[in-house]
Amino acid sequence: MVIVRRKELSLLEKLYLPEIARGLSITFRKLFEKKITRQYPEEPLPKDEVTRGQPRLVVKDDGNIACVSCGMCEIACPAYAITIDGGETDRAIEREPVHFEIDMLRCILCGFCEEACPKDAIFMSDELELADYSRGALIYDLAKLKRPKSALQKRIDYVYRLNNRWRKSPSTR
Amino acid sequence: MSTTQTFEYSRAMPPVDHDDPVQGETMMVNMGPQHPATHGVLRLVVRLDGETMEYIDPDVGFLHRGKEKTCESLGWHKFFPHTDRLDYVQPLLNNIAYAMACEKLAGITVPERGQVVRVLLMEVSRIAAHLIYIGTTSIDLGAVSNFFYSFEQRELIYSILDAYTGHRMNNTYVRIGGVYADVDENVERMLEKFLDEFPEKLQVLERLLTGNRIWYGRNRGVGLVSKENAMAWSLTGPNLRGSGVDWDLRKRQPYCGYETYDFDIPVGTVGDCYDRYLVRMEEMRQSCRIAKQALERLKQTRGAEVLAEDRKYVLPPKALVHRSMEELIFQFKVVTDLCLPVGEAYQAVESSKGELGFYVRSDGTSNPLRCHIRAPGLMNVQAIPLLGNGRLLSDLVAIIGSLDFVMGEVDR
Ligand code: SF4
Ligand code: SF4
Numbered sequence: 371m372v373i374v375r376r377k378e379l380s381l382l383e384k385l386y387l388p389e390i391a392r393g394l395s396i397t398f399r400k401l402f403e404k405k406i407t408r409q410y411p412e413e414p415l416p417k418d419e420v421t422r423g424q425p426r427l428v429v430k431d432d433g434n435i436a437c438v439s440c441g442m443c444e445i446a447c448p449a450y451a452i453t454i455d456g457g458e459t460d461r462a463i464e465r466e467p468v469h470f471e472i473d474m475l476r477c478i479l480c481g482f483c484e485e486a487c488p489k490d491a492i493f494m495s496d497e498l499e500l501a502d503y504s505r506g507a508l509i510y511d512l513a514k515l516k517r518p519k520s521a522l523q524k525r526i527d528y529v530y531r532l533n534n535r536w537r538k539s540p541s542t543r
Numbered sequence: 544m545s546t547t548q549t550f551e552y553s554r555a556m557p558p559v560d561h562d563d564p565v566q567g568e569t570m571m572v573n574m575g576p577q578h579p580a581t582h583g584v585l586r587l588v589v590r591l592d593g594e595t596m597e598y599i600d601p602d603v604g605f606l607h608r609g610k611e612k613t614c615e616s617l618g619w620h621k622f623f624p625h626t627d628r629l630d631y632v633q634p635l636l637n638n639i640a641y642a643m644a645c646e647k648l649a650g651i652t653v654p655e656r657g658q659v660v661r662v663l664l665m666e667v668s669r670i671a672a673h674l675i676y677i678g679t680t681s682i683d684l685g686a687v688s689n690f691f692y693s694f695e696q697r698e699l700i701y702s703i704l705d706a707y708t709g710h711r712m713n714n715t716y717v718r719i720g721g722v723y724a725d726v727d728e729n730v731e732r733m734l735e736k737f738l739d740e741f742p743e744k745l746q747v748l749e750r751l752l753t754g755n756r757i758w759y760g761r762n763r764g765v766g767l768v769s770k771e772n773a774m775a776w777s778l779t780g781p782n783l784r785g786s787g788v789d790w791d792l793r794k795r796q797p798y799c800g801y802e803t804y805d806f807d808i809p810v811g812t813v814g815d816c817y818d819r820y821l822v823r824m825e826e827m828r829q830s831c832r833i834a835k836q837a838l839e840r841l842k843q844t845r846g847a848e849v850l851a852e853d854r855k856y857v858l859p860p861k862a863l864v865h866r867s868m869e870e871l872i873f874q875f876k877v878v879t880d881l882c883l884p885v886g887e888a889y890q891a892v893e894s895s896k897g898e899l900g901f902y903v904r905s906d907g908t909s910n911p912l913r914c915h916i917r918a919p920g921l922m923n924v925q926a927i928p929l930l931g932n933g934r935l936l937s938d939l940v941a942i943i944g945s946l947d948f949v950m951g952e953v954d955r
Binding site: 371372373374375376377379380383384386389392393396397400406420421422442445446447448449478479480481482485486488490494529530532533534535536 | 617695848874
């Protein structure tokens with residue numbers, strides 16, 4: 371326990387005028403310091419694989435979507451932003467989404483969908499800007515959500531790096 | 544020593560004597576809900592006699608979003624993003640408090656390194672939250688440059704959190720069983736640089752305020768709370784310590800291994816706004832000290848686990864899910880049906896505002912039976928009449944600032 375020291379004002383501080391000069395000297399010095407503000411739209415924030423932007427769906431190198439419409443992300447989403455309508459496909463995995471919608475107005479960019487997906491099909495991109503002229507346009511469908519795997523590769527690698535836990539567990543051997 | 548004032552004392556509006564030539568001219572004023580000094584949407588009904596406040600009635604609930612009920616309908620894991628939005632200036636601290644309540648209920652032990660990361664995050668969040676207090680309170684009392692300087696420091700903290708979690712606010716990076724990701728070396732370096740420079744920057748803030756005659760005059764002797772009153776009105780955190788009560792959960796009921804860190808609890812003597820300010824300033828310095836120690840420990844335990852290995856409550860790593868059927872089943876199970884055992888648990892942590900507690904009760908299903916949030920801010924708001932009655936209206940701004948609450952948490 372430390373008792374905080376309450377000090378009385380000194381004579382100089384009571385006089386106030388010298389204090390104004392001292393205060394101004396502090397603020398004046400700030401003028402020459404490095405600026406921390408940013409002119410936002412012209413100077414965007416640096417983005418890297420850590421940035422958790424809007425979720426996007428992975429399109430594999432063979433042109434097929436990686437999602438198998440298992441519905442895990444739909445369940446994991448705390449904002450009820452995802453709606454999936456599953457359908458059949460002739461591919462070996464048998465299922466793929468017919469409709470896959472993410473309501474970007476609801477999405478809180480929490481990343482739970484990315485974490486829950488067992489098929490590496492949904493990842494957080496670094497796309498952050500979200501503006502449009504109507505609400506309807508911000509409910510993203512498959513066409514708007516699809517991204518080639520190469521565009522998300524850095525994030526995929528990063529998530530795998532994060533997810534390297536339990537290295538000593540027997541099942542990882 | 545003054546005696547404890549009862550609850551009725553400030554709740555009941557004193558009757559107006561209309562025959563009294565002076566008293567008959569009291570005025571009711573609505574301060575808020577959009578008043579900038581109320582840190583959110585708080586409405587204060589104030590009855591003024593001249594410029595003296597006779598009666599203050601805080602009217603809370605404008606920001607009520609039903610968080611506790613939401614927890615019951617969303618389920619254990621999905622409530623995490625909602626805890627961010629309680630006291631939104633320290634999201635990670637709220638995450639941790641909630642996670643710890645769940646862990647207590649489920650009996651999960653967080654690995655050593657996970658605890659250290661948590662301590663680090665908590666202390667950094669505390670600094671950020673106190674910086675907001677300094678900034679907003681000083682701008683409310685007319686010291687505008689301080690607002691910018693404290694927000695500059697906070698900006699640095701948010702950049703660090705951005706590099707760690709990918710978000711500046713509302714991080715959602717804590718999970719039941721630990722934290723989602725390890726702190727990598729880049730973030731460690733950023734943190735180290737920040738913690739090294741911060742005490743110096745804090746001194747600039749202090750030089751602008753502590754001996755400032757205006758700050759001094761507007762805070763000193765304003766909003767006095769005696770030791771007894773502070774305890775009787777359930778004040779916690781810096782507000783309680785400002786009144787001279789040596790009570791900090793980090794020391795009294797240690798969690799996350801706080802007992803192994805070396806730090807002091809700053810305590811005030813008088814219990815006015817000035818004391819609370821001094822306590823918070825010193826607390827930031829102590830937080831800096833703890834964070835440095837935690838950083839040291841992080842360097843020693845590099846490579847250790849940060850998330851408990853528990854297939855019932857924690858998602859297995861992605862690489863395993865691809866390789867093994869069992870892990871895939873665990874993944875499905877945790878996402879769709881995370882159930883905590885029957886029982887109840889209460890876990891309180893020392894947040895920047897005071898004792899932040901989560902009470903969770905489970906009936907064994909995937910949805911909590913009850914989740915109660917003990918928000919320190921609510922107790923702080925409730926003390927406004929105690930501090931403000933009989934003082935001038937302009938003091939109210941200083942009192943609100945020094946009590947330091949965030950309405951997101953008060954109304955939840
Ligand atoms: S969790 Fe993955 S695979 Fe399953 S529906 Fe969502 S995106 Fe598709
Ligand atoms: S990021 Fe979160 S809110 Fe957004 S779609 Fe994914 S789970 Fe839902």
